[in-house]
Amino acid sequence: MSDHQAERAQLSADIEAAALRKAEEYIEQEEGAANKLKGGLAIFITLTAVVMSVFHLYTAYAIVPTQTLRPVHVSFVLFLVFLVFPISARWRHRVMWWDWIAALLAIAVVVYAIQGGDDFTDRNTSPLPMDIVFGVALIALVLEGMRRTSGWIMPVICICFLLYALGGPLLPAPWTHKGYEVGRLVGVMYMTLEGIFGSAVDVSSSLIILFTIFGAFLQYSGAGKFYLDFSFSAMGGKPTGAGRTVVLASFLLGGPSGSGVATTVTLGSVAYPMLQKVGYEKNAAGGLLAAGGLGAIISPPVLGAAAFLIAEFLKISYLDVLLMACIPTVLFYFALFLMVEIDARKYGMHETVFEKVDTVWHLTRRYWFHFLSLVSIVFFMLWGFSPVLSVFWATVVSGLTSMLRRDTALIPYDIFRGPGVLRRLWNSPFIKAMEGGSIGVLNVATTCAGAGIIVGVVTLTGLGLKFSQIVIDYAGGSLLLTAIFTSLVVWIIGLAVPVTASYIICAVIAAPALIKLGVPDFAAHMFIFYYAVLSEVSPPTALSPFAAAAITGGDPYKTTLQCWKYTVPAFLVPFMFVLDPSGQGLLLMGSTKALANANWWSIAEVTLTCGLGIAALAAGFQGWALRRTTKVERVLLLVAGVLLAYPGWMADLAGIAGVIAAMAMQLLRREAPAAGENRPTVT
Template sequence: MNVSVEPTSTATVSDEALRKVEEYIEQEEGAANHLGGWLGIFLATAAVIMSLFHMYAAYAIVPTQTLRPIHVAFVMSLSFLMFPVSKRFRHRIMWWDWIVALLAIAVAVYLIVGGDDFTDRNTSPNPWDVVFGVALILMVLEGMRRTIGWILPFISICFLAYAILGEYLPPPWTHRGYGIDRIVGFMYMTLEGIYGVAVDVSSSLIILFTIFGAFLQQSGAGKFYIDFSFSAMGGKPAGAGRTVVLASFLLGGPSGSGVATTVTLGTVAWPMLAKVGYERNAAGGLLAAGGLGAIISPPVMGAAAFIIAEFLKISYLDVLLMAIIPTSLFYIALFLMVEIDVRKYGMGNVIFQKVDTVWNLTRHYWFHFLSLISIVAFMMWGFSPVLSVFWATVVSFLTSFLRRDTAMISYDLFRGKGSISKHFFQSPLIQALKAGSTGMLGVGTTCAGAGIIVGVVTLTGLGLKFSSIVIDYAGGSLLLTAIYTALVVWVIGLAVPVTASYIICAVIAAPALIKLDVPDFAAHMFIFYYAVLSEVSPPTALSPFAASAITGGDPYKTTMQCWKYTIPAFLVPFIFVLEPSGQGLLLMGSTEALAAANWWSIAAVTVTAAAGIFSLAVGFQGWLLVRATMFERVLFCIAGFVLVYPGGVADLIGFGLVLIALLCHWWRGRTSPPAVV
């Protein structure tokens, strides 16, 4: 009997499920106040001003020494006003919130007014410098606690303690130790600490991409991408799973968050997945895996990608270039998984109905694709990443007027119908400017806090010490060093968000790989991909937990299902770290080197990686044509791991094992009909 599935039907998600989803989102983005009246208007106005200032700074010339402190002041003051000191005081602003918000502004004003004299005395700050510097450090710690939780502030305090108590620590951790005045001078009075690389990227790129994503969302691009995915992938048994995969890729730009992508897509796609045969935990795992892909998908990747460009002193276009093949392999893995799901869950008799034809959707809303690809187009045209996203935002705004239902300012305003208050101040334009600032407060405080950690590492030389320790434990083996580095990144990612995890590990773990002759771009991309795993790693597996709330599944079983979908692709980073030929997956790391690249070598390593992903997908799923035997699963898994290790001998062994496993499976499949589990 055929089952007809309508993807546009109302999502059957209970109020209790939505409440749980809200709790998981708050764990990532903080428990924000919801204020009305004049307080709500005031905060919305401040957020809009913050967005407008940063868009002005993208087009005009604002000195770095001015831009970074103003950015931190905006982030800190809005964080103190929008996030309560505890849930007990939620949905109201207390008198102490106003005081610390004003103090955040005073700290920035004191720095900017001080000018060059202020910066020049960083090695011997005066008492007022110390007072304002200590206040800034404490406010950054409190701002992080309010927006993202207590774990990263605790880690930052440990690093500060390490800087102060260095002379009392045993070797090899010993260092001279630094007083409060020296720490304040470095953290507050230079561009190496709190106002360092992370805040530089946050103030110049991250907030602009957040604003751009808000413009796409408010112009209806998010809804269009979901509808387009339904139409493009409908009509076949695997249509439900394929829709999740494609929509998650397209939604990565507008949402900018793995959790947000999972929730946005999950509320729509879960009823469809349930009707075609997905059980609750598997459906939640697939939704979370799609959300994870949104973080690593060009052209709008996660916040850490911008910091990679700044650390390596390369253009953001180069980072996008390096991400093309690994991201493609990630989605190949997901597509393989959903194709296997068709047989595993017996979806062969399901008819998947389309929302609308692809042609009709594209004919009416084609400009949403123009908004998304315009960033890359501007960068290839020679614009800087900052100007590229600025003009892409302008393109998104202007093209929204091509249709009445997507216009970011109501047509009625231009015709003189209705009040300005209704049609402008409540317009999608104002909502986008507001969301652009409020949506990045958690990332902004994270970047400021990461500046404390990076400052301590720079001041004490901890990065070199840590890399030497890792290499010693690994006995000089690159394979073991890579495994230990991946474990370090994964463990840190258990407790902190992707951006913080990457920044911490980039300064303490990347030097170990670089010491063993791994190119810096390969080392940083390796760390970035494993930092992304923090989105699906307990106890902060927020994407799977949010997905489980939607599907009604078990949070930890959903997490394991998510790992099943994503792990095959996340072994790929070992390929471009362990062997020079594997660096072809990153397209050699730069546009200049790409021109002279050996395309045959790049193609060969890509095919090998795809074969390894296929083998691991079958091994983890335990299914291909029919249910795989344990012997076949073991062969596929071993072959997958061997193919991940680049080299001629490893490739021959890996492909040989795949061939044997496929022959065994095919022979059984001739006589064994597929069964439904």
């Protein structure tokens, strides 16, 4: 290699490293900027995180009282948050004396509550002075923990809710209420299972952390690399291969992780050169990568953390939530597949040969057990295990099957060979996975604790019913307008807070409006969940597109617009399952019991109708169907897509007629399709 070639290769490597560092900054915005500690302190953090993972794996199998599990979980989380996340960037990569005070106070607050026993819980309506002191301390610790992991917005929102509870008589109608003193508020937030230790923390302590441990086991056993290699080998070579690879890999990577930003960065660092090679412009490539990452939050078997909360709010099995997500997830990826197929034809993308790690057959023959880990959760649920036990045994399966090959083993084959067994165990992927499981849950767990403050205030003051009545009044009792207003509320709240937080907030203040107008509770909550997910790609917190833009070198806002182009067709789907009973077929009627008595023809009909609507919207947004569309054809396709997304036979017939008319106009035009005239740009 010449000196000039070596310099170019080095420059390319430096640019790629800088892009990945920038992308990691966006991950830190979502998950917090963690300290990178060394020496004995790093060992202590790792040991604490491993103990936390061991404790939660034990509680999955053993019986631990709820009054103990939830506070201990919060104590572990806050203790690690104050040691792992600095108070500000100035103090990063070191633990200060005030961090130790806050961490130890988190333990003291929980020890005080657990030692109080039933007497402590019984006096929640008239707490002692010491109860109030510890309760205020816990609220302050949770707010500061959220600030360190997620920024200022969520703590400020929680403070506003607390002020609403305290200042009820001072507010104008219809927001006014009798108001509550600090003692009464502390009693709910700290001394019962309705506030900070409420349902959100219940889900975090029993399900979310187990799924993060499971995801860490998959990561450190090499499952993520296998899913990428499998996708590259299966899809590479054709003009649409690059886009198809992103779509398939995002599903396989996102299914176990449930994190949109992490999936985008992991996939983008590998797949962007391939997208660039076939002709994707920077912003379009970033938009596709971010759209694929977004699918991670709505893809079984893990979905996002909010999915566990849906099961808790509705008091249904997590298997039912997975069931409801199946068809919408298929439709989401169907939309992405259509978009990449249209891209290849619209922009005349050329065939190219990608470097394949191996053939699909050889990869599957050697690493087939990674697929087993992926489906084992659903298998155990179908076998009759609870969600908690299902993910516990799936983690065990993942750990055991990793030992089938030396290069994937979580515990090295030579661990007992010669002296230094403990040192080799400490440096093994198993310990890293146990540590990663606990560290990975800190951001979500603090958000869940903070969300408990909001839920507690809403329950105490009756804010949910008031807000729902206000929305219904503004909508004039119209279900369509109520759904539109609700989606806007969810979207606006989601602009400022993470998906999990926006779902929790809107589940308690916005879902009652839809339910009051006759929408089944499961459909209302899934509607809110999907629009909370949309906030992941909406500025100013569009972290997935911003991370993708950092990798591709594109403009963050143009990349966000491209991501919207790829995802918007699928986001009209939620309206189908709230506006008409037939649309609930997209959710497979909400449960396994209801599905047993469901009309399968109706489910197939609404799914096909929705799929046709998505196809029409995809063609309309891209301006390309069989060939480049005229303005009239494009308008016809867009209107037809919206009509097909609105349940009802009249809307369906009009939508189908619109699609037929647009296709007929395309077929009757004789000019050849002008493929490849330009590369993807923002439209």
